[in-house]
Structures are given as C-alpha cells and as structure tokens.
Amino acid sequence: MNIYVLLKRTFDTEEKITLSNGKINEDGAEFIINPYDEYAVEEAIQVRDAQGGEVTVISVGTEEAEKQLRTALAMGADKAVLINIEDDIENGDQFTTAKIIGEYLKGKNADLIIAGNVAIDGGSGQVGPRVAEILGIPYITTITKLDIAAGNVSVIRDVEGDSETIEASLPLLVTAQQGLNEPRYPSLPGIMKAKKKPLEKLELDDLDLEEEDVEAKTKTIEIYLPAKKEAGKVLNGEISDQVSELVQLLRSEAKVI
Amino acid sequence: MARKFLVLGEVRDGSLRNVSFEAIGAAKLAADGGEIVGVLVGDSVQNFGNELIQYGADRVVAVENDQLKQYTSDGYAQSLLAVIEQEKPEGIFFGHTALGKDLAPKLAGKLESGLISDVTSIEEEGGNIVFTRPIYSGKAFEKKIVTAGIVFATVRPNNIEPLAKDESRSGDVSTLSVDIKDLRTIIKDVVRKASEGVDLSEAKVVIAGGRGVKSEDGFEPLKELAQVLGGAVGASRGACDADYCDYSLQIGQTGKVVTPDLYIACGISGAIQHLAGMSNSKVIVAINKDPEANIFNVADYGIVGDLFEVIPLLTEEFKKLKVNA
Numbered sequence: 370m371n372i373y374v375l376l377k378r379t380f381d382t383e384e385k386i387t388l389s390n391g392k393i394n395e396d397g398a399e400f401i402i403n404p405y406d407e408y409a410v411e412e413a414i415q416v417r418d419a420q421g422g423e424v425t426v427i428s429v430g431t432e433e434a435e436k437q438l439r440t441a442l443a444m445g446a447d448k449a450v451l452i453n454i455e456d457d458i459e460n461g462d463q464f465t466t467a468k469i470i471g472e473y474l475k476g477k478n479a480d481l482i483i484a485g486n487v488a489i490d491g492g493s494g495q496v497g498p499r500v501a502e503i504l505g506i507p508y509i510t511t512i513t514k515l516d517i518a519a520g521n522v523s524v525i526r527d528v529e530g531d532s533e534t535i536e537a538s539l540p541l542l543v544t545a546q547q548g549l550n551e552p553r554y555p556s557l558p559g560i561m562k563a564k565k566k567p568l569e570k571l572e573l574d575d576l577d578l579e580e581e582d583v584e585a586k587t588k589t590i591e592i593y594l595p596a597k598k599e600a601g602k603v604l605n606g607e608i609s610d611q612v613s614e615l616v617q618l619l620r621s622e623a624k625v626i
Numbered sequence: 627m628a629r630k631f632l633v634l635g636e637v638r639d640g641s642l643r644n645v646s647f648e649a650i651g652a653a654k655l656a657a658d659g660g661e662i663v664g665v666l667v668g669d670s671v672q673n674f675g676n677e678l679i680q681y682g683a684d685r686v687v688a689v690e691n692d693q694l695k696q697y698t699s700d701g702y703a704q705s706l707l708a709v710i711e712q713e714k715p716e717g718i719f720f721g722h723t724a725l726g727k728d729l730a731p732k733l734a735g736k737l738e739s740g741l742i743s744d745v746t747s748i749e750e751e752g753g754n755i756v757f758t759r760p761i762y763s764g765k766a767f768e769k770k771i772v773t774a775g776i777v778f779a780t781v782r783p784n785n786i787e788p789l790a791k792d793e794s795r796s797g798d799v800s801t802l803s804v805d806i807k808d809l810r811t812i813i814k815d816v817v818r819k820a821s822e823g824v825d826l827s828e829a830k831v832v833i834a835g836g837r838g839v840k841s842e843d844g845f846e847p848l849k850e851l852a853q854v855l856g857g858a859v860g861a862s863r864g865a866c867d868a869d870y871c872d873y874s875l876q877i878g879q880t881g882k883v884v885t886p887d888l889y890i891a892c893g894i895s896g897a898i899q900h901l902a903g904m905s906n907s908k909v910i911v912a913i914n915k916d917p918e919a920n921i922f923n924v925a926d927y928g929i930v931g932d933l934f935e936v937i938p939l940l941t942e943e944f945k946k947l948k949v950n951a
C-alpha cells in the first residue's frame with residue numbers, strides 16, 4: 370500500500386503568541402508536528418505494518434520543517450518530502466498549499482492519504498479536502514477509526530460527537546481526529562535510523578509550477594492580538610453567601626442569566 | 627451592482643440550526659443590500675424554506691432527492707454546484723459546523739475560490755468584505771479578504787447576530803432538480819451521542835469539568851446545573867484523558883472552541899491549551915479549590931472552594947430564580 374501523510378510544522382501549543390511588525394513573532398518559539406498530524410503519522414505506520422507498503426510524509430514549508438519530518442521518520446515513516454517554498458512565494462493560503470501538495474501527488478498513485486483534521490495555527494481544516502478534490506478522490510474528515518480489508522475501507526467519523534460508520538474504497542483521503550490512536554514516541558534506535566532515511570527536498574520548479582499557478586485566493590490584511598482579559602473578582606465569605614452573590618452578579622452586573 | 631449571496635440552511639435532527647440564521651445575518655452584512663438566497667439540501671426540506679425567509683433570506687432554492695437523506699460530501703457538492711451554476715452568486719456562506727467544515731473546502735477547491743473558515747465577524751469596507759477569524763486557536767486574530775473566485779465563508783456559531791425572526795416576511799421557495807450520482811462514500815450507521823441535550827458549540831451556557839471532577843459520576847452535578855440553565859456540558863482534556871467523559875466534550879486547542887455567554891469552569895486548572903478553547907466566552911466563572919489556579923486569571927468571577935459543595939448550591943440558587951421568575 371502506498372500511503373502518504375500530510376504534515377505541518379506548527380507552534381508548540383504551550384507558546385504565547387506575540388507580534389512583531391504586524392506579523393506573528395517566531396523568534397525563540399518552539400515548533401512541533403501539528404498534533405493532529407501525529408495521529409496521521411501513527412495511523413499510517415499501523416496501516417503499513419498490517420498491510421505492507423510504504424509511508425511517505427510530505428510537508429510544505431521552509432527548511433526548518435526538516436526537524437518535524439525527521440521526527441516522523443523516527444516514529445517509523447519510510448520517506449519524507451520537504452517542499453521548500455521559502456524563496457518562491459511570499460503570500461500563500463490554503464489553496465496554495467493544497468495546490469502544491471496536489472501537484473506533487475499527481476501520478477504518484479497514492480492509495481491512502483492521511484492528513485490532520487485541522488492545523489492548530491491556521492485553523493481552517495481546508496487542506497485535506499482541497500487536496501482530495503484536486504486529485505479527484507473521495508475524502509472523509511475527522512475520523513476516529515480506520516479499517517482496511519481487500520481495498521475496502523470502513524471508517525468511523527466523529528460528527529460533533531455522533532459517530533458515523535462510513536464505507537468507501539481506495540484511493541481515499543482521510544483526516545485524523547483526536548481518539549484515532551495514541552501516537553508513539555520515537556525510540557532511540559528509531560531516531561538513529563531516521564538520520565539515514567531518504568528526505569527529498571523540492572522546490573516549485575521541480576513540480577513544474579509557476580508562482581501564478583499557486584497564487585493565493587485570499588489575503589490577510591491585518592493580524593492582531595485579542596484584548597488582554599483582566600483577572601476578575603474572586604469572591605469572599607461563606608460558600609453559600611458566595612454562591613448567592615455570584616448569581617446576583619451574573620444577573621445584574623454581567624446580565625447573562 | 628447589487629450583490630447576491632447564497633446561505634446553506636443546515637437541518638439537523640428535524641430543525642434548522644441556529645448557526646444558519648447567523649450565516650444569513652453574516653450574508654446580510656456582506657451583501658450590502660443585495661439579495662440573500664437560502665439553499666436547502668435533503669430528501670424533504672422545502673418546508674424549512676419559510677423559516678429561512680423569516681430570518682432574512684429573500685427567497686429559497688431547495689434541492690430534494692432521496693440520495694440526499696444523509697449528508698455526503700459528494701451528494702451535497704453536486705447539489706450546491708447546480709445551485710451555484712443557476713444563481714451565479716458573488717458568495718456562499720455556511721455554518722462552521724461538521725458539515726460546513728467538510729463541504730466548503732471541496733466546493734471552494736473545485737471552483738478555485740478563496741474560503742475564509744471560522745469567521746467571527748464581518749464588515750463591508752470600501753467594496754471589500756472583510757472577515758475576522760481566530761488563528762492560533764484564538765491566541766490571535768486575522769482580518770482577511772477573498773481575492774479570487776466566489777467568496778466562500780464558514781461562520782462560527784454564537785458570534786454573528788441573526789436577524790430577528792419576522793413572521794410577516796414571505797418569499798419564493800423553488801425547487802431545483804439535480805441528478806445525484808456516484809456517491810463514493812456510504813453511511814452505514816450513525817450512533818448518536820451528542821444529540822442528547824444542547825449542542826456544545828452552539829450552547830449559550832457551558833458548564834465544563836476538569837480533572838477536579840474526579841470521576842464519571844462526578845459529572846452528574848455539572849449535568850444538573852447545565853440542565854437548569856439550558857446549557858451544555860464540556861470538559862478539559864484532563865477529564866477526557868482520565869476517561870471521566872467522552873472526547874467529544876473536550877474544549878481547547880485540540881478540542882472544540884466555544885464562545886458561550888456564560889462559561890463555568892469547574893475543577894479546571896486553566897492550561898494554555900484549555901484557555902485557547904474558551905477564553906473568548908463572554909463571561910467566565912471559575913470554581914477551583916486552589917486559589918493560585920491559572921483559570922482565575924481569565925475568570926470574571928471566581929469562587930475558591932470544593933466544586934462538589936459549590937455546584938449543588940449554585941443549582942439550587944438558579945432553580946429558585948426560575949421559580950420566582
């Protein structure tokens with residue numbers, strides 16, 4: 370089975386966000402594999418171990434994404450592809466990313482593509498379905514279980530808490546929801562091996578794409594931080610009095626009840 | 627030129643979702659006096675047309691087909707592409723729901739258009755429709771415009787005001803026949819877990835429990851309080867990881883993002899990943915026995931105490947209020 374994983378390098382969830390010159394300040398920030406993409410990597414490894422085949426992890430980004438790709442290789446993926454867009458494009462959006470990934474995957478005969486359901490930074494959840502649309506294959510988002518037997522796929526999809534059992538066939542793109550699996554930590558031998566696994570680096574040219582082909586369909590005109598929330602009132606006194614006071618405040622001051 | 631916008635009316639459990647009315651409100655802001663066309667898709671949905679009109683749609687197009695009884699991305703995309711082809715709108719808005727998140731990127735991809743996901747506010751500025759949306763799970767916000775194709779947007783529940791329902795409004799509800807074929811995914815079974823009670827992402831009141839709730843049974847007092855307030859129960863990842871509740875209740879950076887009028891955090895420490903999912907709630911109450919807990923730094927009101935003592939008292943107080951009202 371020919372399995373591909375879409376992996377985004379994102380800010381660590383612990384990071385506070387600050388701006389410099391109207392842009393997100395990346396200086397000194399820690400980066401991780403987007404948490405949902407960790408589920409995707411783990412699932413791909415499990416499918417390969419059960420069915421045979423190969424797992425290739427793809428990331429569109431800058432040179433720095435090599436670190437996250439090496440981590441995926443250390444977890445057990447076989448190959449990685451880093452599509453470095455740093456020098457070619459200044460402003461991209463989800464169309465851009467999907468177009469680049471779609472172009473790369475054309476003609477690769479992917480059986481199964483696993484993405485995260487959403488990136489915790491950009492937060493749109495668009496890239497998976499857009500890639501499937503470009504490739505003309507079906508997709509199922511937010512899955513919590515994946516079973517494959519003889520080319521037939523059965524998945525459980527989380528729909529705002531309800532569970533749908535869905536059948537489809539390969540080729541297919543799925544996006545991972547929390548609960549799909551427990552991603553493994555890379556082992557020490559895994560980390561050693563990962564250093565020697567193939568990591569291909571490509572640029573737009575290598576995909577026969579021009580800048581215009583991937584031009585964003587949206588534009589960010591401003592980024593800002595939310596107003597800092599002031600710490601409020603911590604109540605005092607007997608618990609029962611505090612409770613009565615709270616209900617009063619919610620009614621007359623906050624007016625939410 | 628007058629602008630025309632489509633809005634998908636999403637039917638769940640036999641009624642239109644509130645977020646669809648909010649999406650009409652959003653489209654009104656974007657259309658600047660132009661026409662709003664409601665769209666309904668399903669096996670038997672025409673009868674919801676009038677309600678969309680009462681909430682501000684000028685007319686409604688319904689696509690009905692037995693194959694559309696359940697949502698599939700293929701079936702809905704074929705339907706909407708036919709409506710888009712007929713109506714040639716400037717934009718199309720959805721709720722940022724499981725359905726909207728699944729469907730909108732496929733359509734925007736097909737039509738090589740820009741899609742702004744998870745929109746929390748909208749303004750018309752000098753001919754541009756400017757969308758605001760959270761990034762980094764609400765740790766920052768961005769303003770965006772669509773620069774090519776049809777303007778696609780999904781709007782986050784509970785953020786954009788719907789118009790007041792006006793029962794005197796009327797308009798045309800027409801049907802469009804679409805040949806639905808080649809559905810590549812087939813729904814075999816649906817197990818309902820969430821639909822008991824109020825939908826978490828649309829709830830006006832959320833009572834959330836953390837590891838401090840200590841067990842599955844520990845959630846009972848929270849459920850009771852939620853019921854009295856007509857709200858929904860949510861949770862921290864701490865509580866989900868400990869198996870006190872289902873992951874579908876998780877709020878935070880890797881769970882749901884909620885913006886209710888009132889959020890009551892019970893036995894939740896206030897980790898940064900949790901705050902990302904709830905700190906834009908209008909009013910936050912924290913109940914925690916540790917006065918140093920970080921949750922107090924974002925709470926409007928705090929009670930330092932044992933949640934098992936505080937919550938039942940709170941439930942009683944609210945019950946009294948209800949009786950007196």
Ligand SMILES: Cc1cc2nc3c(=O)[nH]c(=O)nc-3n(C[C@H](O)[C@H](O)[C@H](O)COP(=O)(O)OP(=O)(O)OC[C@H]3O[C@@H](n4cnc5c(N)ncnc54)[C@H](O)[C@@H]3O)c2cc1C
Binds near residue numbers: 427
């Ligand atoms: C050339 C270029 C320039 C950009 N410039 C800007 C900019 O100026 N401002 C800005 O805010 N953003 C910029 N971006 C980032 C872009 O807007 C989005 O962050 C990106 O398209 C992913 O969208 P998202 O974060 O909403 O991911 P989602 O759609 O939420 O991601 C869902 C899933 O898709 C997959 N995926 C997403 N992104 C990638 C990726 N890069 N590689 C591999 N898999 C992926 C992952 O599996 C992920 O879990 C740029 C991107 C490119 C390619």
Ligand SMILES: Cc1cc2nc3c(=O)[nH]c(=O)nc-3n(C[C@H](O)[C@H](O)[C@H](O)COP(=O)(O)OP(=O)(O)OC[C@H]3O[C@@H](n4cnc5c(N)ncnc54)[C@H](O)[C@@H]3O)c2cc1C
Binds near residue numbers: 876895897
């Ligand atoms: C990649 C990543 C993603 C994550 N995503 C999320 C996410 O989406 N959502 C999320 O919530 N977390 C997320 N987390 C986890 C987060 O870091 C915290 O571990 C988690 O939020 C802690 O849950 P908690 O507050 O319930 O538990 P704890 O931190 O253990 O806090 C329990 C609190 O209960 C209080 N307490 C105990 N008993 C009582 C009592 N009887 N009465 C009153 N108070 C009491 C304690 O004082 C304490 O403050 C993520 C972590 C990572 C690494």
